[in-house]
Amino acid sequence: MKKLVFIFIATTLSISAWAHGGEDPIKDLEKNNRRLVEKQQNFSQLENIQDRIDSLESQSAYLRKNVLLLRNMMAKDYPHIKSKMSKYKLDYMDELDDNLAKFKVALKQMKKTVP
Numbered sequence: 001m002k003k004l005v006f007i008f009i010a011t012t013l014s015i016s017a018w019a020h021g022g023e024d025p026i027k028d029l030e031k032n033n034r035r036l037v038e039k040q041q042n043f044s045q046l047e048n049i050q051d052r053i054d055s056l057e058s059q060s061a062y063l064r065k066n067v068l069l070l071r072n073m074m075a076k077d078y079p080h081i082k083s084k085m086s087k088y089k090l091d092y093m094d095e096l097d098d099n100l101a102k103f104k105v106a107l108k109q110m111k112k113t114v115p
Contacts, residue, residue, distance in 0.1 A: 036062040052113040059106040066099045
């Protein structure tokens, strides 16, 4: 179980080079969030352990993409953190907090999956 937890966290928090393929990072973020919420809502219906593990891996990938998107947006926007200072009209810290809360949900689901 510890190995699975380590792999899950390492995958999620990995900061390997990744660039979003879309034109608009806000749309990419919204799309990832919709897909993540859908995976989390459908998780309790999954009965097969492999399906649950696959769901957790997908959730991990969406969270990783979101964190990297936000990091890239902050780097591009320089040190501006507040929504009113951002050209995206987005509060980066609120978005990061939201993604961390979703990460906690994914971890709780993982704990239910792994004996």
